[in-house]
Amino acid sequence: MWNALIREAAAVGRSVRRCFTEAGPERETAVQSLKAAGAALLAWALAGWWWNAPMALLAPWTALFLVQSTVYRSLLTALQQVVVVVTGTLLATAALALTHDTMAAMALALPLTVLLGNYARLGTQGLYAPTAALFVLAYGTYSGFDILHRLLETLLGAAIGIAVNATVLPPVHSxxxxxxxxxxxxxxxxxxxxxxxxxxxxxxxxxxxxxxxxxxxxxxxxxxxxxxxxxxxxxxxxxxxxxxxxxxxxxxxxxxxxxxxxxxxxxxxxxxxxxxxxxxxxxxxxxxxxxxxxxxxxxxxxxxxxxxxxxxxxxxxxxxxxxxxxxxxxxxxxxxxxxxxxxxxxxxxxxxxxxxxxxxxxxxxxxxxxxxxxxxxxxx
Known part of the structure; x- marks a missing residue:
């Protein structure tokens, strides 16, 4: 058992060393991870600390996931995520406006957003449709002001994620x-x-x-x-x-x-x-x-x-x-x-x-x- 743990620790150490000494997949993964973390910190500094936005979490949350493996994928993912978040938010808002009850609104909105999330063209971003709906339904924030802030903070996080990925060591996989x-x-x-x-x-x-x-x-x-x-x-x-x-x-x-x-x-x-x-x-x-x-x-x-x-x-x-x-x-x-x-x-x-x-x-x-x-x- 101890020998297996020692071998695993040695393998991890070698991978960490390669991140700093050799160009390769390990270094690319480390760079992209640090960029994603930096984009999330920058988005929170703007939305949460400087702007003090009511839905500030959405900006770093979006920026974190938009530092993708390629700039093109960041752009495509941003488009998909904005469409998914807006659609999930609007569906949840409409369900609450019709039912005036959180439980009934969930029963109405979640099946639709989960089906939307499984649409193949939206890729892995489809998951955020029911997630965005749950944010609205759980907190009961569905006024026009709240919807506008969700959209603006999502767009801010997307812009920061794309900008960081495109300007800070943009990934090239040749x-x-x-x-x-x-x-x-x-x-x-x-x-x-x-x-x-x-x-x-x-x-x-x-x-x-x-x-x-x-x-x-x-x-x-x-x-x-x-x-x-x-x-x-x-x-x-x-x-x-x-x-x-x-x-x-x-x-x-x-x-x-x-x-x-x-x-x-x-x-x-x-x-x-x-x-x-x-x-x-x-x-x-x-x-x-x-x-x-x-x-x-x-x-x-x-x-x-x-x-x-x-x-x-x-x-x-x-x-x-x-x-x-x-x-x-x-x-x-x-x-x-x-x-x-x-x-x-x-x-x-x-x-x-x-x-x-x-x-x-x-x-x-x-x-x-x-x-x-x-x-x-x-x-x-």
Whole structure:
């Protein structure tokens, strides 16, 4: 028990340390939490201390929840919350005016506001419709003056929450996109090298299934990349501070995602074909002497992306070696050994599609290098 508590305390300590020493999710969470607390304090100072408003609680309450993970989400949440609070307040006011009884008004207003709160377009803000109604019904404050103050204090808290989120270290979530962009080529290269080594020695059905499972996980990484890109795009919308933050580098083009979606799909198809080819004799399939160099060269192409001129040159050489191996594989297929035709035909088609996309990737790297040289060269 004590050991578990000590490990948990150590994990918490490491997370706290990362908040102050490393850029990452922990620091982003800490910054947003401190911003939310600061926005609530500022809203209370204005509404409760300086203005001495009768419903001052609504201002910090609204500001606290409007420091969202993106500026766009703060704006959207503010719109939703204002609509929900106003609607809940008006429904409760109308119920009290009709019944002149708190219990009867609750029985009339709460079902309507809870139904409104479950409306999908209002998201998590829908909960505040019955909450706003309960404020009105519990305190019996439903005069025109009270309603006006509720609206003004809600708007004040919303304005403060949005302003704090947009001006104090506005959140930009491009790091995950860049991380996955760097990770995908390395993971693909590692799997291709593993397949090449396995083919060169020998492999069985269990090992081939392991390659296939790894290829499926690569496809999952592309899905994560798409999710991270949507999050990054949202964080750049209506964000006035994205140009001022050095860490807010523009994410790579969405075309990159589509290319790697195809590459990971080709690798998955190759590993599936290899698992199906286990039943064929190695000599009939022709795998050891042809496909292994092809897979290794394809992996070398992805391993050479290090941003240096020599890396691009080595990537081009590796691609040429992979294409030469592909030509040998196609020639082997043309010999027409019937016992190997089904598996070999599928492998040849899969590897050809993979090399076509790797050619596009290497060409894009060359274009990036040319642009970098143009930007770095002195202007006349």
């Amino acid at each position: 790091g995950r996109v860049h991380h996955l962009r760097a990770r995908l080529p390395r993971d693909c290269a590692r799997l291709l090298h593993e397949v090449a080594d396995g083919i060169e020695t020998s492999y069985d059905e269990e090992r081939a299934r392991g390659w296939y499972d790894s290829a499926v996980r690569l496809a999952d990484e592309v899905t994560k990349l798409r999710t991270a890109r949507r999050w990054s795009d949202e964080s750049h919308r209506f964000n006035p501070g994205r140009r001022m933050r050095r860490s807010a580098a523009a994410p790579p083009s969405a075309e990159w995602d589509f290319t790697w979606d195809r590459i990971t799909e080709h690798i998955r198809a190759i590993t599936r074909s290899l698992s199906e080819a286990v039943s064929y004799p190695e000599s009939a399939l022709g795998v050891p002497g042809i496909l292994s160099p092809l897979m290794r060269a394809a992996g070398d192409v992805l391993d050479c992306r290090d941003g240096a001129d020599d890396g691009h040159h080595r990537a081009r050489q590796s691609l040429q070696a992979a294409v030469a191996a592909q030509d040998r594989l196609a020639a082997f297929l043309a010999e027409g050994r019937q016992e190997a035709m089904p598996a070999l035909g599928g492998l040849t088609a899969d590897t050809e599609r993979l090399l076509d996309d790797l050619t596009m990737v290497v060409d894009s790297w060359d274009d990036d290098t040319t642009e970098d040289r143009a930007r770095s060269s002195p202007r006349p």
